[in-house]
Amino acid sequence: MNVKAAVYEKTGEPLQIRSLELDEPRANEVQVRITATGVCHTDAVVRDGWMPTEPPMVLGHEGAGVVEKVGPGVSHLAPGDHVVLSVNSCGTCEQCLNGHPAYCLNIFVHNFAGGRPDGSTAFTDADGAPVKSHFFGQSSFAEVVNASVRSVVKIPDDFPLELAGPLGCGIQTGAGAVLNVLRPVAGGSFVVFGAGAVGLSALMGAVANRVGTIIAVDMVDSRLELAKELGATHVINGGTEDAVERILEITGGGVQTALDTTGNARVFQQMINSLAVAGHAGALGAAKAGSEGVIDLPAALARGIRVTWIVEGDAVPQLFIPELIALHRAGHFPFDKLIRTYAFDEINTAFADSESGEVLKPIVVF
Incomplete structure (x- = not known):
């Protein structure tokens, strides 16, 4: 053919x-x-x-x-x-x-x-x-x-x-990172770094999961406006604000769950620093070979944080994609x-x- x-x-x-x-x-x-x-x-x-x-x-x-x-x-x-x-x-x-x-x-x-x-x-x-x-x-x-x-x-x-x-791929990756891996609790807190298609899909997953405090961090105001339209309770322009300081202020000491979609080492560090004690962070942004993110290991141990690298939202596509379609039809995604x-x-x-x-x-x- x-x-x-x-x-x-x-x-x-x-x-x-x-x-x-x-x-x-x-x-x-x-x-x-x-x-x-x-x-x-x-x-x-x-x-x-x-x-x-x-x-x-x-x-x-x-x-x-x-x-x-x-x-x-x-x-x-x-x-x-x-x-x-x-x-x-x-x-x-x-x-x-x-x-x-x-x-x-x-x-x-x-x-x-x-x-x-x-x-x-x-x-x-x-x-x-x-x-x-x-x-x-x-x-x-x-x-x-x-x-x-x-x-x-x-x-x-x-x-x-x-x-x-x-x-x-992209929508499944963002939503799955939240719904399948991080699993923020209803009423809990979540921040996503990067308000692109994957990041906003993660944000919509958090909204669908009834998370109480949902924060989006990006450097493009139009994307942050869309994040608010999609259900973010707070938005932070990382180019004009100290993202970590604002997250700690909003959450009263640190966020329970966090996701980096950028693959940027500096942003990854910000995500780690914004976590609460026993917080759980996910990373999925594609980075060039040689990119390095640094974690303060003694501080991480004392805080009991977890970091998970996530591929494709850790989803079984034949099960998860129909779930996302059902959420979309219900007006939640x-x-x-x-x-x-x-x-x-x-x-x-x-x-x-x-x-x-x-x-x-x-x-x-x-």
Whole structure:
């Protein structure tokens, strides 16, 4: 099948729209016609060489669409099903079997290696040369993909596919960090550093969990205004205020739960310093190799704090994404307020608008 795709061809350069040949779905694969796909920070950091993944490759890992075919061994999905595509995993290692597929021991092979575990790829170019596929088990910057079945999440047919894609990664990551890992108590306190798409998803998770004091820290006033609209009780501009001092003042001595979405070492330190005794902090921002965050170990011991590094919200996508859809339908998780849509041919504009901060969560629509 001939499909249009956005191909990562050179490190640090815009994606190129190309015509590629897609093979047939193999065992435990699902062929999905993509309706829309989110543009995520992880796509950008791979394109820019932060991770050991080499071109040419079709990126994209927040796909949403309709099943066209299923490969051998797939019995719980059928043509016509509406699906979201999420992180891939092996399904057989200790972490997968314990319900933590985001920490799959074979995570690189199934998400970043550029093909199937046997080394084959789903795409070839006009000359028959292989183009890497199966980024996060899907490579959703293409009109049609052959996705690993463990990346595929069935959703209700009446939920808008143009909206659903980011549930597969960015939205799931932020909300899951709060609802699955930090679990702030109703009436308790929570602060998120970074009011981007992931941070605001975390904030909405805290609102849905009925947390009493919810603080957002960012340097962009428009994002802080949106944070208030989404339910933040307090906002702090970290460029003009001492964030730690304000958090200690607001909470009367320290926040119970905190999340850093920035990957910035200085911000990470601020998060640690803002914690209450026995506080729990989470970190999930992607940082360049060599970035270091410093913790005062004796002080941390005396305060009994915990720090958890979080991947994909520690979620089981097939269970958690339907929960987020249910919260959205109930009016408790309005993630649609983060989104702007683009035509697929405008994908590089979507990347640029995300990187500039103009747009929180771009979605490209086929």
